[in-house]
Amino acid sequence: MTSFPRPQVPFEAPMRVEADISGLEVVQGEVPEHLDGTYYRVVCDRAWPSYVPGDLFFNEDGMAMSFCFAKGRVDFRSRYVRTPRFEAERAAGRSLFGAYRNPYTDDPSVAGVNRTVANTNVFYHGGKLYACKEDSPPLLLDPVTLDTIGLYDFEGALTARTSTAHPKTDPVTGEMVFFSFQAKGEVTPDIAYYEADPAGTVIHEAWLRAPYTSMVHDFCVTQNFVIFPIIPLRAEDEWLRRGESHYKWDPDEDVYLGVVPRKGSGDEVRWFRGSNRFASHILGASDDGRRIHIETPVGRDNFFPFFPWVDDTPYDPVTARAFLSRWTIDMGAPGETFTEHRLVDVAGEFPRMDDRRETLPHEWGVMALNHVPGDDAPGSGFRWIAGLDLTSGRAPQIFYAGDDCSVGEPVFVPGSPDAPEGHGYVFVVVGRHQQMRSDLVILDAQRVDGPPVATVALPFRIRRGLHGNWVSGAELRTRTA
Structure with missing residues (x-):
């Protein structure tokens, strides 16, 4: 019998698998x-x-996933x-839809059809499970089956054409800010x-205009303010009409931070300005009534190699490294500047906090790393997880996933509803590239650098994901949709 060699499949090739697995193996x-709840990710x-050739993975269909925890058992589902x-x-x-966020490249048969792929985040609020990408209203999913319920405009209250994939929940009021x-x-x-x-139920709406059109992927919420970072990944209609990238990096444009009082109007926005730099995801933010503190990874240059420069400058993986930093805005001082202070010497992204401290002062965080001092390996893949003490100045605790492995966004899970800040677990999906499969690794949030609490094995690989969230069993029992 003639045998034919199987083509080698890259780890990140499309999976196209909708699966149900009862009782994942704990290896x-x-x-x-006592863990009772579901870890959702997309x-x-x-x-x-x-x-279209060479399209971005950001433009691929959303596959929602759930890891359901009950009495030491973990069940998996993907849809x-x-x-x-x-x-x-x-x-x-x-396929009928063209390039990332460029409707001019679509098949004419789908003109006017909502283009979202809902592939960026899955979050829960008010008894509903949302799947979202920032180019559209969210879609509602059934929290148990992951079946799609449909597009949701907050009962008509969402008058904008889009909605963020990074809402924040105020733990004091229970309000969702987006x-x-x-x-x-x-x-x-x-x-x-x-x-x-x-x-x-939407209780507040305000409109404002940014100094220029940019990717405002994430934002900041404190007890007294909301802050919109305008970063120079710019967008222009003429680029889209020419079939070019939706976003381009402009090294000559400044960064702006637009500050609005909570439940304030767009007329109250105050813009603070800083020199050119990159930032995307927010770890957390808080204020003391006058000063606003924001923790975010900051790089000297564009983090995304797939978004080109307006002047065709080549991508530099060294200047693109992002280091967790603290921006401080003094609302009581004259002028329009803000300060920056680097917090760590390890580079990475996907920072997360204990969400119970969202909008409040906080001391603990976690993030994925793509570079640590002494590592000279090529590439910029995420291979480490860092546990962060934001107040003591101690070096991060670092978990290394292993050779030829990758890590996704880490997510914090409280050890109990009343556990102190940062006491609980860190969940992270690890890609085992040689074995062509993935694990869900559970780390002790206070000992991220220690042995994992548990490793839960999947029999296949999970593609790179963007974001996800833990929802407790108590929360899920309040479901309304």
Whole structure:
């Protein structure tokens, strides 16, 4: 019999697998029996070959996933988010939508169809599970089955055309604070700011315009302020019409931080300005009534190699490294500047905090790393997890996933509802590239550099993901949709 060699499949190749697995294998340690809840995450997983060559993975279909914990057992489920785009392509049996955030490149048959792929975050509020990408209103999912319920505009209260994938929940009031950028359509500079009560009903809306159109991927919320970072990943309609990238890095443009009082109006925005630099995800923010403190990874240059420079400067992985830093805005001082102080000497992204301290002063954090001192390996993949003490100045605790492995975004899970800040677990999905499969690794949040509490094995690989969240069993029992 003639045998044919199987082509080597890259670890990040599309999976296209919707799965149900009862009782994942625990290959190391023990899953804490008191963990009761579900870890939701979403990955980018293209259902059909791209309509245009060389498209971004950011433009791939969203695959929602759940790890359900009960009495030491972990069950897994994955389902495509049935967006209008997904359903249109499924009916046609091929891809129809063009380049990332560029409707000019679509098949004419889908003109006017919502283009979102809902592949950026899955979060829970007011008894509802949301899947979201920042180019559209969110979609609701069934928290148990992950079946798609449909697009959701907050009962008509979302007047903007988009909604962030990074809402913040105020632990004091239970309100969800969120926003929209490019809120009147692609490449518009408009931002809409919303707050929803604990039940998910919108109770506040305000509109403002940014100094220029940019990717406002994340934002900051404190007890007294909301802050919108305007970073020079700019967008222009003429680029889209020419079939170019939606975003380009402009090294000559400044950074702006737009500060609005909580439940304030757009007319109250105060803009603070700083020199060119990169930042994206926010670890946390707080204020003392006058000074606002923001922790975010900051780089000297564009972090994303797939978004080109306006002047065709080549990507530099060294200047692109981002280091967790603290920005401080003094609302009581004259002028329009803010200060920056680097907190760590390890580079990375995907910072997370104990979400119970969102909007409040906080001392603990965690993030994925793509460079540590002494590492000279090529590439910029995320291979480490760092546990961070934000007040003592102690060196980060570092977990190394292993040779030829990758890590996703770490997520904090409280050890109990009343556990002190940062006491509990860190969940991280680890890609075992040689074995072509993934593990869910559970770390002790106070000893991130110690042996894992447990390693839960999947029999296949999970593609790179963006974001996810832990939802307790008590919260899930309040579901309304």
